[in-house]
Amino acid sequence: MLKYQETLKNLKEQGRYRALVLPNGIDLTSNDYLGMAEHPDLRRVAMEALEGGLMSGAAGSRLLRGHTASHQNLEHYAAAYFGAEKALYFSSGFQANFALFSTLPDRRDAVIYDSLIHASVRDGLQASHARSVKFAHNDLNDLEAKVKAVRDQAETLFIAVESVYSMDGDMDPLHDIFELAQRYDAILIVDEAHASGIYGERGRGLCREIIKAQGYERLITLHTCGKAIGVAGGLVCAQAEVIDYLINCSRPFIYSTAPMPLQALLVQKSLEILDSAEGDSRRERLFSVCARARELLGGEGTQILPVILGSDARAVEVAKVLQGEGFDVRAIRPPSVPEGTARLRVSLSSELALGELERFAGLLRPYLEAEQAA
Ligand SMILES: Cc1ncc(COP(=O)(O)O)c(C=O)c1O
Numbered sequence: 510m511l512k513y514q515e516t517l518k519n520l521k522e523q524g525r526y527r528a529l530v531l532p533n534g535i536d537l538t539s540n541d542y543l544g545m546a547e548h549p550d551l552r553r554v555a556m557e558a559l560e561g562g563l564m565s566g567a568a569g570s571r572l573l574r575g576h577t578a579s580h581q582n583l584e585h586y587a588a589a590y591f592g593a594e595k596a597l598y599f600s601s602g603f604q605a606n607f608a609l610f611s612t613l614p615d616r617r618d619a620v621i622y623d624s625l626i627h628a629s630v631r632d633g634l635q636a637s638h639a640r641s642v643k644f645a646h647n648d649l650n651d652l653e654a655k656v657k658a659v660r661d662q663a664e665t666l667f668i669a670v671e672s673v674y675s676m677d678g679d680m681d682p683l684h685d686i687f688e689l690a691q692r693y694d695a696i697l698i699v700d701e702a703h704a705s706g707i708y709g710e711r712g713r714g715l716c717r718e719i720i721k722a723q724g725y726e727r728l729i730t731l732h733t734c735g736k737a738i739g740v741a742g743g744l745v746c747a748q749a750e751v752i753d754y755l756i757n758c759s760r761p762f763i764y765s766t767a768p769m770p771l772q773a774l775l776v777q778k779s780l781e782i783l784d785s786a787e788g789d790s791r792r793e794r795l796f797s798v799c800a801r802a803r804e805l806l807g808g809e810g811t812q813i814l815p816v817i818l819g820s821d822a823r824a825v826e827v828a829k830v831l832q833g834e835g836f837d838v839r840a841i842r843p844p845s846v847p848e849g850t851a852r853l854r855v856s857l858s859s860e861l862a863l864g865e866l867e868r869f870a871g872l873l874r875p876y877l878e879a880e881q882a883a
Pocket of ligand 1: 601602603604606627671700702703733734735741742743
C-alpha cells in the first residue's frame with residue numbers, strides 16, 4: 510500500500526529500516542543473561558508436562574476457563590518468592606506494563622516517569638487518563654521538582670522507574686527514589702525487567718531490601734520472565750487489593766487469552782532453579798563476565814554494555830564488521846534510543862567464554878578509540 514511504501518522508503522533513506530534476522534554467531538544480543546532459555550531441566554519439564562496431558566493452549570481468558578492450576582501455582586510461588594501479598598501473571602512484560610499503567614492511574618492521578626523508561630510504560634500511559642510527566646534520567650533533583658509541581662493536583666501520585674535500564678545498563682538510585690516517594694506520599698512502580706533473576710537475594714531483584722524492610726505498601730514491582738528467567742511473560746507483584754483491582758478492571762488482562770499453561774509451569778521451574786545453589790553459580794559466572802567486560806570496555810559493570818557510536822550508519826557498519834567475525838551483536842537506532850546515540854547494545858551472559866569476550870573487545874577497541882578521538 511502506498512502510504513506504507515512511503516514510510517518504508519524514508520526509513521531506508523535514513524538508514525533506519527529494520528528487518529528480522531535469525532540468530533547467528535556468538536550471542537551478545539539476547540537477554541538470556543543466565544543461559545536459562547536452553548536449560549535442560551526446563552526442556553525436560555516441558556516434555557513431561559505435555560506428554561502427561563497438559564493442554565497446549567489455555568483456551569480462554571483468565572476470568573473464564575483459561576485460568577489453570579499452572580497459572581495459580583506460579584502466582585502463589587512468585588508472590589512468596591518476591592515477598593508480595595499477591596502476584597499476577599501476564600503473557601508478556603509489555604502486556605503487564607501496559608495493563609499496569611493503563612489501569613491503575615485514573616484521571617485524578619499523576620505519573621512521573623524516568624525519561625528512559627520502556628516503551629510499554631509509555632504506551633500504557635498514553636492509554637490512561639492520568640497526567641504524566643517525564644523527569645530527567647536518574648536525576649533526583651529533577652524528580653523532586655516534578656513531584657512538587659504536580660503533588661497537590663494529584664489524588665494518587667505514581668513514580669515509575671526501571672531498576673536496570675534496558676539500553677544503558679545503568680541502575681537507578683532506587684533507595685533515594687523510594688525515600689522520596691515516601692516523603693511525598695507516592696507509590697513507586699519499579700520495572701525489574703533486567704534485574705529479576707540476577708540481582709538482589711537469589712535474583713529477587715533490586716527492590717528486595719525495600720520489600721524486606723517495608724513490604725509492598727508503597728511499591729509495585731514488575732518482573733519480566735523472558736529475560737534472565739529464560740521463558741516468557743510478566744509478573745506483577747503488589748498488595749492484594751492492587752492485584753484484585755487489575756483482575757477486575759484491567760482490559761489487557763480481562764480481554765485476552767491466558768498465557769499457555771506450559772509457559773507458567775516453566776517460569777515457576779526457572780524461579781525454583783534461580784533460587785538454588787545452581788542459580789548462585791550461574792549468577793557468579795555472569796558477574797565475572799561483567800567484571801572482565803568492564804575492565805576491557807568500561808561501562809557500568811552490569812550485564813548490559815552500551816557502546817554508543819553516534820550516527821546510525823556508524824552503528825550499523827561496526828555491527829556488520831563484528832558480525833563478520835562471528836559475533837551476534839546488533840545496532841540499536843532511534844526511536845529505540847535517543848537521537849544521535851545509535852549504539853551496539855552488548856548483552857553479556859553467564860555462558861559467554863572469557864576468551865571470546867577478550868577477542869570481541871580487541872576487535873571493538875579501535876572503533877571506541879576512534880570515537881573518543883573524534
Ligand atoms: C524494561 C523493560 N520492560 C518491559 C519489557 C517488555 O517485556 P517483554 O519482552 O516480556 O514483553 C522490556 C523488554 O524489552 C524491557 O526492557
